[in-house]
Amino acid sequence: MGRHSCCYKQKLRKGLWSPEEDEKLLNYITKHGHGCWSSVPRLAGLQRCGKSCRLRWINYLRPDLKRGAFNQQEENLIIELHAVLGNRWSQIAARLPGRTDNEIKNLWNSCIKKKLRQSGIDPNTHKPLSEVENDNKGKPPTANRNSEKVSVGSNELKFSEKLPIEFSCSSSSNGNNMTRTPQTQDLLLETFTASHYCSTSTTTTTTSCRPSDVVGYFPFQKLNYGPNIGFSMNQSTSLSYNPNSSSSSEMISEFNSQTVIPTMSGSLFQTPIHVKPSVSLPSDNPSSVGLCEMNRVQNWEGSSFSSNGSSSSIELQFESNVYSWGLTDCGKSNAEPEIRTLEGDPDDLKWSEYLNAPFLLGTTMQSQSSQAMYNEVKQGIFAPETTESGFRYAC
DNA sequence: AAGCTGACCAACCGCCTTCCT
DNA sequence: GAGGAAGGCGGTTGGTCAGCT
Numbered sequence: 001m002g003r004h005s006c007c008y009k010q011k012l013r014k015g016l017w018s019p020e021e022d023e024k025l026l027n028y029i030t031k032h033g034h035g036c037w038s039s040v041p042r043l044a045g046l047q048r049c050g051k052s053c054r055l056r057w058i059n060y061l062r063p064d065l066k067r068g069a070f071n072q073q074e075e076n077l078i079i080e081l082h083a084v085l086g087n088r089w090s091q092i093a094a095r096l097p098g099r100t101d102n103e104i105k106n107l108w109n110s111c112i113k114k115k116l117r118q119s120g121i122d123p124n125t126h127k128p129l130s131e132v133e134n135d136n137k138g139k140p141p142t143a144n145r146n147s148e149k150v151s152v153g154s155n156e157l158k159f160s161e162k163l164p165i166e167f168s169c170s171s172s173s174n175g176n177n178m179t180r181t182p183q184t185q186d187l188l189l190e191t192f193t194a195s196h197y198c199s200t201s202t203t204t205t206t207t208s209c210r211p212s213d214v215v216g217y218f219p220f221q222k223l224n225y226g227p228n229i230g231f232s233m234n235q236s237t238s239l240s241y242n243p244n245s246s247s248s249s250e251m252i253s254e255f256n257s258q259t260v261i262p263t264m265s266g267s268l269f270q271t272p273i274h275v276k277p278s279v280s281l282p283s284d285n286p287s288s289v290g291l292c293e294m295n296r297v298q299n300w301e302g303s304s305f306s307s308n309g310s311s312s313s314i315e316l317q318f319e320s321n322v323y324s325w326g327l328t329d330c331g332k333s334n335a336e337p338e339i340r341t342l343e344g345d346p347d348d349l350k351w352s353e354y355l356n357a358p359f360l361l362g363t364t365m366q367s368q369s370s371q372a373m374y375n376e377v378k379q380g381i382f383a384p385e386t387t388e389s390g391f392r393y394a395c
Numbered sequence: 396a397a398g399c400t401g402a403c404c405a406a407c408c409g410c411c412t413t414c415c416t
Numbered sequence: 417g418a419g420g421a422a423g424g425c426g427g428t429t430g431g432t433c434a435g436c437t
Contacts, residue, residue, distance in 0.1 A: 056406085
């Protein structure tokens, strides 16, 4: 749309804002709020278009803005977020309190890009430059004359593309080592996860990880591959994930339900998620392992942990959406994989909604790149299948 | 001192989405 | 459902300033 139609009706000022204009706008919005931006300039006595007022407010006048240089922590966070989100500056800014998308964008283009290149990392793909060059060898010249303009994170794949990611966890005989094998070309994820180490305090077959650890190694992608989702529950009020539930000898990465209520200080996602804290697990069903599903329901108050003996679910909420993991007892020999019908088009969910989903924002998902999850969700990690009544997700 | 260059940053432009009629 | 208005976002531009030649 560009400039609003009002901009053509009268001669409006452009360019830098004067202190007087700032004062007028600030005074008006402080007193009345912005309301409809198109009417703000008229009511505030400004010869500007509403869009310009909005931009000035958001980028400069807003009282909650943090002025001044970015610190190292913020820069690192931006890099991490960019690796996941690509050039979605507004979403990156949403996770940096007091910073604007414009500010972050400028910083990226003027500073961080250069630093990454100097460090031998391609700022667009977050891969080593040498690897990017190798990738480009043998490829025909891009049709885009300015490939840099396609500034999308490498992991920000189109839905039609398949991200070949699979983590596998394994443990040594004594269960003390937890290794992660990213079988993916995407170095980003490795970089991303590197900051979230996984220490193991181990018993025989169960490795307990700290929240961030679990996050780092939560192989959600497994959901993409058949019915062995591998969630399990035990009596210590913890939700466990078995990276290879088909084999009982495999280590079980365990995390306590409380760990799903994170405050990720200094880490990637700082937005708190809301998890119904009173999760109680069926004592009579200590090791139910089964399907996982993502559901979206409307009412957080209705979210809960529930179990009917054969299936259990934990519903999580972020903002207006609730997501749930359903845990169906596949331990029963005759248990059929459960397929639940979900209402609505999964494509209704915007990426931002996926991002806001608790399992993405929360500790459990940190190292496994939200973007990767996004890709997989979009590409069928839940195997959406069109039905007459909506979509069916089979894990 | 003058000119050049690059970094930085505020603001604009244009596209897309959402909302409203 | 169509169309217009408005909001939101990302890409780009252009002005300013500091450092260098």
